Amino acid sequence: MLKTKNNSSSQRVAVRMAGTVLVAVTVFTGTLAVTACQREAPTAGTGAQPAQSSAASAAHDAPAASAASGAAAGTSAESGVRMGTYRVVLQVPGGDLPFFLALEQQGASVIGYLINGPERLPLDEVKISGSHLEILMPGYENKLIADASGASLQGEIVLDKLGGKQQHVPLQAQLGEDYRFVATPTTDNADVSGRWAVTFVDDMGVPEKDVGEFTQTHDVVTGTILTDTGDHRYLAGQVHGDELDLSTFDGAHVFLYKAKLTPDGTLTGDFWSGMAYHEKLNAKRDSSAALPDAYSLTTMRGAAKHFDFAFPDLEGHTVSSKDPQFKNKVMIVALAGSWCPNCHDEAAFLEPLYRDYRAKGVEVVSLMFEHFGDFPHAAEASQRFRRHYGIEYTTLIAGISDKDEAGKKLPMLDRVYAFPTTIFIDKKGVVRKIHTGFSGPATGEHYTEFAAEVRATLDQLLAET
Numbered sequence: 001m002l003k004t005k006n007n008s009s010s011q012r013v014a015v016r017m018a019g020t021v022l023v024a025v026t027v028f029t030g031t032l033a034v035t036a037c038q039r040e041a042p043t044a045g046t047g048a049q050p051a052q053s054s055a056a057s058a059a060h061d062a063p064a065a066s067a068a069s070g071a072a073a074g075t076s077a078e079s080g081v082r083m084g085t086y087r088v089v090l091q092v093p094g095g096d097l098p099f100f101l102a103l104e105q106q107g108a109s110v111i112g113y114l115i116n117g118p119e120r121l122p123l124d125e126v127k128i129s130g131s132h133l134e135i136l137m138p139g140y141e142n143k144l145i146a147d148a149s150g151a152s153l154q155g156e157i158v159l160d161k162l163g164g165k166q167q168h169v170p171l172q173a174q175l176g177e178d179y180r181f182v183a184t185p186t187t188d189n190a191d192v193s194g195r196w197a198v199t200f201v202d203d204m205g206v207p208e209k210d211v212g213e214f215t216q217t218h219d220v221v222t223g224t225i226l227t228d229t230g231d232h233r234y235l236a237g238q239v240h241g242d243e244l245d246l247s248t249f250d251g252a253h254v255f256l257y258k259a260k261l262t263p264d265g266t267l268t269g270d271f272w273s274g275m276a277y278h279e280k281l282n283a284k285r286d287s288s289a290a291l292p293d294a295y296s297l298t299t300m301r302g303a304a305k306h307f308d309f310a311f312p313d314l315e316g317h318t319v320s321s322k323d324p325q326f327k328n329k330v331m332i333v334a335l336a337g338s339w340c341p342n343c344h345d346e347a348a349f350l351e352p353l354y355r356d357y358r359a360k361g362v363e364v365v366s367l368m369f370e371h372f373g374d375f376p377h378a379a380e381a382s383q384r385f386r387r388h389y390g391i392e393y394t395t396l397i398a399g400i401s402d403k404d405e406a407g408k409k410l411p412m413l414d415r416v417y418a419f420p421t422t423i424f425i426d427k428k429g430v431v432r433k434i435h436t437g438f439s440g441p442a443t444g445e446h447y448t449e450f451a452a453e454v455r456a457t458l459d460q461l462l463a464e465t
Contacts, residue, residue, distance in 0.1 A: 080131030081148045083110070087177035090157060090254060091170040094272035097256040098180050099236075099249040101144075101173065116248045117222035117236035119442070137251035139344055139388035141371075141381055144171070151175035157254065159274065160339065162371045162401055167275050169254055181238045181245040185219040189239040190261040192216055197289035198225060200271060200279040208279075211289045213443070221246065224442040228291050229418035230342030234442045244269070252341045257281065297417050297436035304412040305430045307333060307423055311367060311396035314379045314386075319365075319396055321429070329363045330461040331425040335416060337369045337401045338385035343420045345440030347389045349451065353458075354393045360462055361427075364393035367410075369401045369419060426461050433457060 083103050090097040100115035103126070112123035112135055125136035131148040133155070146155025153173035158166055177183075196212035214223030219239050223246075225232040232255060237246035244267065246257040259269030259281060267283040300307075310320040321331075334350060336343035347366070354364045368385075370378035378397050386395055399409045406416040417436050424433040439446040 081110075081128045081133050081153075082151055082175055084175050085115075085178070086153060086173040086175050087179070088153070088171055088173040088249075090249060091172075092254060092256055092272055092275060093278065094256045094258060094270060096181075097247045097249065097254065097272075099247060114250060116234040116250060119234040119250070121250060139338060139347075139385045140251050141339070141384070142252060146171065146173065157249070159252070159254070160371055164372055164377070169275060179238075180220075180236055180247070182219070182240045185238065186241055188241070189219045190242045190244070192221060192239060192244055192261065192267065194285060195287050195289050196267065196283040197286040198267075198281060198283040200281050202277075202279045211291055212283055226291060226439060226443055226446065227437070228294065228297060229437040230345075230420070231439050231443050231446075233341055233345070233440060250341060252339065252344075259283070294435050294437055295433055298421055298434045299414045300431055300434070301412055301414045307410075307412055307425055307429075307431050309333070309365075309367065309396075309398075309410070311398045312375070313394065313396055314383055316375065316379075319394060321365075326363055326365075328427050329361055330427055330458060331423075332362070332364045332458075333423040333425065334364070334366045335369065335398075335406065335410075335419055335421040335423075336366050337371070337419050338381045339371050339401060340419045342438045342440060344385075344389075346420045346422070346438045347385065347391060349438075349440075350393065351389050351391050353454065357458055357462075358392075360458075362458055362462070366391075366393065366395045367398035368395060369399050369406050370397065371401050373400050424457055424461065426464060432461065 081103065083105050085100055085102045088099055088101045090099075102113040102115060102120075104111055104113075110126045110128055112126045114121040114123065121138065123135050123138060125138070127134045133144070133146045133148065133153065135144040137143060141160040143158050144155065145158060146153040151174060153171070155171055157169040157171060159169065161167055179185075192214055193216040194214065196214070198210045198212045200208045200210060202208075208227070210228075211226040212223065213226065214221050216239065220236075221239055221244065222234070222236050224235055233248060233250050233253060235246045235248050235255070235257070237244065237257070239245075242261045244257070244259045244261065246255075248255045254274045256272045257269065259267040261267055265285060267281070269281050271279045271281050306321075308321050310318055310322075313319050332350065334343075334346060336346065338344075350364055350366075354362065368378070368382045370381050372378045372381065375397060378400075382395055382397060385391070399405055401419065403416045403418075406419075407413065410416065413434075420438050422435040422438070423431055424435075426432050439450055441447050
């Protein structure tokens with residue numbers, strides 16, 4: 001997602017008891033609202049979860065232990081980088097931002113996984129030379145660079161930003177550590193499960209109203225923040241007493257949240273994105289908390305009905321909405337960018353959808369607004385994005401990742417409020433719906449509902465004569 005922030009598979013979960021990994025496999029159902037695995041709501045407004053017994057230990061989002069995950073894990077072929085699961089800590093202005101990185105030897109290659117809560121995000125561009133490690137993030141221009149010393153890694157995350165600028169985030173990692181924030185969980189923790197009305201206020205005093213949905217098992221919390229431009233994807237963390245810590249690094253998002261549950265049941269604290277962005281946060285439990293209608297945030301300007309475009313494809317050839325390939329077709333036009341995590345989630349949804357509907361008369365076009373003003377660099381970034389998701393639908397380079405500049409390229413829209421924005425066009429070329437933002441798999445039932453909604457819309461438009 002992109003508004004004011006630097007935004008937009010199941011996973012094994014290890015269960016620890018007395019420092020020993022006991023249980024390995026759980027399956028994430030995709031629902032991040034209240035579920036059966038949550039504790040009951042606290043009594044008498046205390047905000048405390050019942051203490052766990054000595055037979056029930058805290059579940060952490062590190063993957064299950066294996067022969068390769070401890071400090072004695074083997075190294076990759078002819079390298080000094082050990083295989084296994086690392087607890088990686090990024091040093092950001094708000095403090096330590098942890099996530100998990102798993103490295104596995106597969107034949108002559110090494111693959112990796114970024115682990116945040118239920119998400120285990122594959123990394124297939126892992127390069128190891130001696131004790132030096134480089135990982136290109138999937139579909140992004142961002143990378144992880146580190147050097148190994150025994151069971152430790154030290155280095156940085158390099159994030160590409162608008163205009164070709166880079167942000168460097170220091171990191172250190174330790175092999176075999178299986179906790180997120182707190183190594184020794186407490187037994188009497190606040191209960192933060194459920195739905196929250198969340199207000200973020202930036203350092204200029206501008207508020208933003210969002211929705212938080214969390215599940216909790218003992219001290220371990222997973223969930224997401226839903227916003228009108230897209231969700232914060234998979235968040236994972238812990239409650240320690242009355243303090244909540246959450247984080248994610250998913251290849252692009254560098255998000256850290258620290259909050260405290262006050263006696264009146266309010267969560268108050270701070271949110272940091274990357275090395276420069278900060279907001280205060282305040283949240284209250286609200287089972288009816290909801291976002292604005294995503295179809296009301298972006299509209300056609302004045303009497304405009306048609307969404308006409310003409311932009312170069314990745315080879316530099318101009319493709320127009322008037323071209324024969326789009327005649328009498330139902331169309332989805334997605335405003336996106338390879339730098340945008342929510343656009344990644346949307347592409348992972350759109351590609352199989354396109355394969356299902358292409359023969360029925362549906363075309364999908366992605367208008368890419370990249371961080372880079374020069375066409376070759378923008379095309380290269382978009383091509384990596386296409387390769388990662390196996391995209392077969394049309395991809396065009398429309399401009400840079402600035403909403404005001406994007407609005408100038410698309411004057412028929414009243415504004416470009418967010419990336420992604422998804423436009424539904426009927427066979428006559430008339431815009432029928434515009435959906436702002438994207439709620440991805442981390443939002444569980446919201447994602448499932450939207451997926452069904454899109455298919456129903458396409459079926460309706462295809463049925464029209």
